[in-house]
Amino acid sequence: MPWMDVMADMALAPWLVILPLAGALLAGLWPAAARWWGLLTALLTLVMALLLALQVHAHGPMILDLGGWAPPLGITLVADGLASLMLLMTAVVGLAISLHALGYLAGEGRGHWFWILWLWLWAAMNALYLSGDVFNLYVTLELVVLASVALVALAGGAAPLVAAMRYLLVSLLGSMAYLMGVALLYGAYGVLGLQALGAQVALSAAPMLAAVLMTVGLLAKSALFPLHVWLPPAHGSAPAPVSAALSALVVKVSFYLILRLWLTVFPALPLSGLDVLMGVLAAGAVLWGGLMALRAPRLKQVVAYSTVAQVGYLFLLFPFLRAHPEGWKAVVFFAVAHGVAKAAVFLAAGTLQRAAGHDRLADLGAVMRGRLKTSFALGIAGAGLVGLPFTGGFIAKWLLVQTALEAGLWIWALVVLGGGLLAGAYVFRLLGPAFEPGPADRGRPLPAVMEWVPLALALLTIGLGFAGTPALSLLARTLAGGGG
Amino acid sequence: MAADVLTPQIYLLCGVLLFVLGLHALVVRRHLLLKILAVNVMGSGVFMVLLGVAAGGEGGVDPVPHALVITGIVVAVSATAVALVLMLRVKAATGLARLPRSGPED
Numbered sequence: 097m098p099w100m101d102v103m104a105d106m107a108l109a110p111w112l113v114i115l116p117l118a119g120a121l122l123a124g125l126w127p128a129a130a131r132w133w134g135l136l137t138a139l140l141t142l143v144m145a146l147l148l149a150l151q152v153h154a155h156g157p158m159i160l161d162l163g164g165w166a167p168p169l170g171i172t173l174v175a176d177g178l179a180s181l182m183l184l185m186t187a188v189v190g191l192a193i194s195l196h197a198l199g200y201l202a203g204e205g206r207g208h209w210f211w212i213l214w215l216w217l218w219a220a221m222n223a224l225y226l227s228g229d230v231f232n233l234y235v236t237l238e239l240v241v242l243a244s245v246a247l248v249a250l251a252g253g254a255a256p257l258v259a260a261m262r263y264l265l266v267s268l269l270g271s272m273a274y275l276m277g278v279a280l281l282y283g284a285y286g287v288l289g290l291q292a293l294g295a296q297v298a299l300s301a302a303p304m305l306a307a308v309l310m311t312v313g314l315l316a317k318s319a320l321f322p323l324h325v326w327l328p329p330a331h332g333s334a335p336a337p338v339s340a341a342l343s344a345l346v347v348k349v350s351f352y353l354i355l356r357l358w359l360t361v362f363p364a365l366p367l368s369g370l371d372v373l374m375g376v377l378a379a380g381a382v383l384w385g386g387l388m389a390l391r392a393p394r395l396k397q398v399v400a401y402s403t404v405a406q407v408g409y410l411f412l413l414f415p416f417l418r419a420h421p422e423g424w425k426a427v428v429f430f431a432v433a434h435g436v437a438k439a440a441v442f443l444a445a446g447t448l449q450r451a452a453g454h455d456r457l458a459d460l461g462a463v464m465r466g467r468l469k470t471s472f473a474l475g476i477a478g479a480g481l482v483g484l485p486f487t488g489g490f491i492a493k494w495l496l497v498q499t500a501l502e503a504g505l506w507i508w509a510l511v512v513l514g515g516g517l518l519a520g521a522y523v524f525r526l527l528g529p530a531f532e533p534g535p536a537d538r539g540r541p542l543p544a545v546m547e548w549v550p551l552a553l554a555l556l557t558i559g560l561g562f563a564g565t566p567a568l569s570l571l572a573r574t575l576a577g578g579g580g
Numbered sequence: 581m582a583a584d585v586l587t588p589q590i591y592l593l594c595g596v597l598l599f600v601l602g603l604h605a606l607v608v609r610r611h612l613l614l615k616i617l618a619v620n621v622m623g624s625g626v627f628m629v630l631l632g633v634a635a636g637g638e639g640g641v642d643p644v645p646h647a648l649v650i651t652g653i654v655v656a657v658s659a660t661a662v663a664l665v666l667m668l669r670v671k672a673a674t675g676l677a678r679l680p681r682s683g684p685e686d
Contacts, residue, residue, distance in 0.1 A: 168644050231648055238655045242662050249666060254673040261666050262679055265615055268659055269606060272622040275652065276599060279626055282645060283592075283633035 107160055108148045109173045109226050112183060115141050116219035123211040130208035131198055137215055138187075138194040141222075145187035149180040149570060157575050159228065167229060167289055174228035174290070177573030178359075178428065182225045182352055185432045189344050189439045190218055192553045196443045197337040199543035200450065209250060214341065217243035221349055229288040230278045230361070233353060234271065241267040241317075244346050247338045248330050259329035266316050266326045270350075273313030277306035281361075290360045291575065297364050307362045311354060311370075318350040320411055321381030324404045328388070332400040336446020339396060343403045344439035348431050351410045355424060358417055359576055367418040374414035379511045381408030386518030390525060395445045395455040398522055399438070402481060405515060406434050412496065412508050419503035425571045426495035432567065433488035433560050437480030440553035441526075444474040447546045451539030461529035465536035471527070473550035478523035480557035483516050488560025495564070591632030598625030610678045612667040616660060623656045 119137030123130035152158060157176035161167070175183075197214070201207035220239035227233045245267070249260035278288070284302035287293055297303045319327035327347075331339050385405025392398045409430055416423025447470045449455040452463040464471045476487070483493035493512055500509035602622030606615055627649045634645035671677040 231651070235651060235655060238659060242659060245662060245666070249669065254670075257666065257670045257673050258679060261612065261663075261670050264659075264663055264666060265606070265619070265679075268619045268663070269603075269622075271659075272599070272602075272619065272626060275623075275626045276629065278648075279629045279633060279645075282648070283629070283636070286642070288644075 108144055108151060109158065109160055109175045110162065111144045112141060112148065112222040112226065113219050115144060116215045116222065120212050120215035120219065123208060123215060127208035130211040131201070134194050134211040134215060135198065137218075138191045141218065142187040142191050145180070145183045148175055149184045151175075152177055152180040152573050153566075153570050156573050167292075168287070171232055172228035172289065173226040174575065175226055176575045177570045178352075178356070179225045180573075181428065181432065181567060181570050182348065183222060185348075185435050186218070186221055186225070186345055188556070189340070189435055189553070192439060192443065192549050193337045193340050195545055196340070196446065196549040199546035199549075200335065200337055200446055202543060206250075210247070210335070210337070213243050213247045213250065214337070217247065217341065217346070221345060224349055225352065228290055230281060230290065230293065230357075231288050233356075234275050234278055237274065237317075237349070237353065238271055240346060240349055241271065244338075244342055247341070248334045250338065251333060251335055253333075255329065256333040259326070259333050262326045263330045266323070270313035270315075270317040273309045273316075277310035277313070280306040280309070290356065294360045294363065297361055299365060303362065304365060307357070307365055310357060314350045314354045314357075315377075315411075318347055318354070318410070319404060319407055320377055321384050321404065321408060322377075324381065324385070324407070327404055328392075328397060328400040331403060332394070332397045336396075336442055336449065339400070339446070340439040340442035343400065343442055344435040347403060347407060348410075348435055351407070351413075351431060355413060355428070358413075359424060359574070363576070367414060371414045371418045374411050375508055375511075378408040378411040378414075379508075381405060381411070382511055382515035382518070383408075386515060386522060389522040390518070393457060395448065395457050395460060395526065396442070398457070398526055399441050399445055402441075402519065402522060403438060405519065406438070406481065409434075409496065409512065409515065412500075412511070415505055415508050416499055416503065419505055420499050423499045423503065425568055426492070426499045428571060429488075429495055429564065429567055430492035433480060433492040433557065436553060436560060437477045437487070437489055437557045440473055440477035440550050440557060441481065443546075443553065444470045444477065444550035447542065447550060448474075450546065451542055453540065457526070457529060461532045461534055462537040463539040464527075464530035465534065466538040467547065469547045469551050471530045473547075473554040475523075475527055476554035477550070477557055478526060480554070480560075482519040482523050486561050487557045488563065489557065491561055491564040588632045588636035591628050591635065595625045595628030595630075595632060598622070598628060601625075612663075612670065612677045612679070616663045616667065619663070620656060620660060623652065627652060 116137055119133050122133040160173045162171045220236055224236035227236055245260050245264045280302050285296045316323045331343050382405050385401050389398045389401035392401055413427045451467055480487040480489040483489040496512050497509045599622050602618045605618035630645040630649050634642045
């Protein structure tokens with residue numbers, strides 16, 4: 097197509113950072129119009145992310161030195177298959193969150209703070225996905241943390257503030273460990289670029305120590321069991337659009353970083369022992385998160401514990417990395433499917449909470465029967481979390497199980513299947529009140545957008561059920577390790 | 581001459597020591613101000629390691645770690661500012677500048 101050739105000459109990557117950043121600035125300058133700036137930014141960013149994904153799909157990975165400055169002085173943006181898929185997922189979920197927030201925050205006096213912080217968070221996440229060196233990844237990671245902590249604290253009140261504080265301290269601890277790893281890597285090799293490091297890293301003490309520090313630091317940030325304690329209060333007590341952004345997007349950021357490091361920088365290091373340890377922690381997360389989700393009394397807490405469980409699947413990455421060269425792609429597809437489904441569930445939960453004025457599961461029945469569109473969205477997206485057929489979650493789990501069996505790791509396949517059963521149990525628990533006999537009540541009046549957006553996202557999880565092939569062919573355009 | 585060769589190693593060692601001290605305080609201390617200070621001590625430890633790295637290479641001092649430290653300081657200052665504001669808010673909301681002991685998870 098001729099227009100594709102024209103697009104190929106354009107540097108799209110910087111716009112994915114500039115647009116949300118400019119949006120945040122404009123939202124701050126014109127607080128009264130903050131929501132419209134937010135919506136405009138979200139639409140433009142989605143267009144850019146789509147174009148970038150098409151460009152990368154057609155022409156392969158793109159590397160851009162900002163301002164013509166070469167590293168180590170300049171900043172390099174790298175857009176490859178993995179990065180553009182994550183950017184696209186962020187943009188789609190981001191647009192849905194923005195639309196939902198239009199309704200959710202309507203009439204709140206301090207709503208413009210949400211838009212400023214949310215667009216800032218979006219810019220930081222995009223910058224992180226595009227970063228090509230370990231130090232810029234640190235800086236962008238801190239930006240992501242500061243924005244998300246502020247978003248959690250936005251709800252006010254003791255519980256969200258304490259949750260935000262705990263989240264901040266855990267994240268700072270993780271960042272410091274990561275930065276120490278950066279210092280060790282630079283001390284050993286004198287370069288910071290992911291590719292340059294990957295070409296040099298060989299088995300010795302310094303990179304091993306750096307790998308352990310960086311991985312453990314990032315594990316705390318991605319809330320892998322047993323470092324998950326901070327997550328449920330932070331994600332459960334934030335306003336619904338924030339919960340969706342944190343659970344669907346921000347958790348994926350530190351997972352992406354771990355994946356990137358082990359794919360590009362540390363492939364030369366042996367994984368023996370680490371893969372089993374990570375697999376056991378992942379299984380623990382799936383089990384514990386699932387059990388806690390079965391016990392939590394409130395809707396949003398159930399969903400937050402479901403995130404703890406689903407983070408477990410992400411860290412099956414380590415057994416797969418060792419056993420199957422293509423195994424990580426299944427995990428990335430799972431991350432995307434989970435991102436969309438989890439955002440839909442949290443947004444639907446927010447709508448029900450607003451309509452009912454609370455989110456105690458036991459008393460939600462009447463509103464769930466009254467708000468059928470939203471309950472339907474909850475059901476479909478929940479099916480996506482469980483991995484029922486015709487959803488993205490099904491394809492994701494299919495890929496995970498297939499990879500596990502091809503690699504002869506049947507025990508991890510059992511973890512995936514057992515976790516699916518647990519997820520089924522807590523999703524049915526979420527939907528249970530809707531099926532009890534009783535009166536239907538629409539609750540408080542709400543803008544229609546708050547009902548349509550979760551439904552649209554939920555339908556998208558079904559669409560993802562057919563997106564396996566294009567997603568995998570985009571992922572094939574990923575810059576992998578330099579060997580060594 | 582021997583002292584010149586040793587200096588970077590001393591910086592590296594002290595940096596690691598500060599990092600571990602900060603980590604210890606972050607875990608053990610309960611007052612939020614002490615926790616925030618502990619994170620800053622950890623950060624200083626990392627910066628000192630970077631300085632040791634800068635001085636340790638052949639052919640003079642390497643400027644890149646210095647640039648990293650300066651950027652790192654900016655990040656640390658911002659993070660500390662956010663943490664301090666949050667601490668004051670937690671104090672105002674709960675009456676205590678410490679995190680409540682994490683109870684049973686439910």
